[in-house]
Amino acid sequence: MTRDPIDRTGLRPEFWRRYPLDSLPRNEWEALCDGCGKCCLIKLEDEDSGAVAYTRIACRLLDLGTCRCGNYPLRRQLVAGCVTLDRDTIEGALEWMPRTCAYRLVAEGRDLEPWHPLISGDPESVHRAGVSLRGRMVAEYDVDEDDWEEFVIEEQV
Ligand code: SF4
Numbered sequence: 001m002t003r004d005p006i007d008r009t010g011l012r013p014e015f016w017r018r019y020p021l022d023s024l025p026r027n028e029w030e031a032l033c034d035g036c037g038k039c040c041l042i043k044l045e046d047e048d049s050g051a052v053a054y055t056r057i058a059c060r061l062l063d064l065g066t067c068r069c070g071n072y073p074l075r076r077q078l079v080a081g082c083v084t085l086d087r088d089t090i091e092g093a094l095e096w097m098p099r100t101c102a103y104r105l106v107a108e109g110r111d112l113e114p115w116h117p118l119i120s121g122d123p124e125s126v127h128r129a130g131v132s133l134r135g136r137m138v139a140e141y142d143v144d145e146d147d148w149e150e151f152v153i154e155e156q157v
Pocket residue numbers: 032033034035036037038039040085097098100101102103
């Protein structure tokens with residue numbers, strides 16, 4: 001089975017309900033990610049409206065099996081458009097982040113869903129619930145940039 005890179009030891013109980021997002025220590029910040037990988041899908045922005053459309057094309061570094069970044073420590077050096085989500089960037093990113101994203105949910109005052117690994121205790125639950133696009137993505141290398149529009153997904157992410 002796939003490897004889960006998140007260390008969930010030493011987390012304060014229900015920290016996402018009890019402490020502000022911008023006060024979370026790094027281990028809790030990282031643990032908040034549900035591992036869906038949807039923020040790592042190629043997105044197309046409408047030049048006129050600024051609307052963002054998700055495709056099912058995965059960033060070249062995304063591991064299609066784990067839905068995790070293939071080189072998280074060096075991601076920004078390796079992929080120019082990679083956005084580091086942290087307490088400084090979260091507010092500007094909320095608009096285009098997936099609606100299911102745990103950072104977005106918490107920032108908007110909502111609770112995590114039952115399939116979140118912090119609730120279920122199982123990192124596979126996000127995939128079983130069909131929240132991630134595991135099994136439905138194509139690799140960036142396999143799609144010509146001219147064809148990206150054909151891979152826009154209609155569903156709300
Ligand atoms: S969309 Fe949010 S929860 Fe999903 S992988 Fe990205 S940061 Fe993590």
